[in-house]
Amino acid sequence: MAVSDHRLSEALEVLKGSGVRITPQRHAVLDHLIHSMTHPTADDIYKALESQFPNMSVATVYNNLRLFKEIGLVRELTYGDASSRFDCNTTDHYHAICNDCGKIVDFHYPTLSEVESLAEQVTGFKVSHHRMEVYGSCETCQLKKQAH
Ligand SMILES: [Zn+2]
Numbered sequence: 001m002a003v004s005d006h007r008l009s010e011a012l013e014v015l016k017g018s019g020v021r022i023t024p025q026r027h028a029v030l031d032h033l034i035h036s037m038t039h040p041t042a043d044d045i046y047k048a049l050e051s052q053f054p055n056m057s058v059a060t061v062y063n064n065l066r067l068f069k070e071i072g073l074v075r076e077l078t079y080g081d082a083s084s085r086f087d088c089n090t091t092d093h094y095h096a097i098c099n100d101c102g103k104i105v106d107f108h109y110p111t112l113s114e115v116e117s118l119a120e121q122v123t124g125f126k127v128s129h130h131r132m133e134v135y136g137s138c139e140t141c142q143l144k145k146q147a148h
């Protein structure tokens with residue numbers, strides 16, 4: 001079984017455990033999210049599943065994502081505009097974001113817990129979490145630029 005298939009069945013177990021009814025649409029949204037490594041927006045998922053579920057709206061997709069988020073299955077990454085991206089990797093990781101095409105790639109680095117504790121000392125905040133992102137040009141976009 002592929003890792004992503006394993007994650008899907010685990011996620012479905014979590015849904016069942018939370019008393020959430022697994023509708024074909026919910027199953028499809030979750031399946032798409034887990035198998036796409038791209039941190040899609042609700043709109044991306046809607047477009048990908050549109051032909052399969054002609055009666056489904058973007059709002060339905062979004063509501064399902066919200067529900068998954070409440071249960072802790074996905075993370076929502078907001079970037080100050082309407083297009084939140086959803087990440088089904090809820091382990092600690094960081095993101096590299098392409099300035100040119102908007103692609104988000106996961107990478108792992110030891111959690112910066114010292115930064116959190118320093119921030120608490122300096123600001124008096126009770127820190128809940130942090131987000132670290134690096135920006136640049138992804139490999140595909142670098143190649144495109146070279147070709148020109
Ligand atoms: Zn790119």
Ligand SMILES: [Zn+2]
Binds near residue numbers: 039087093094095105
């Ligand atoms: Zn991620």
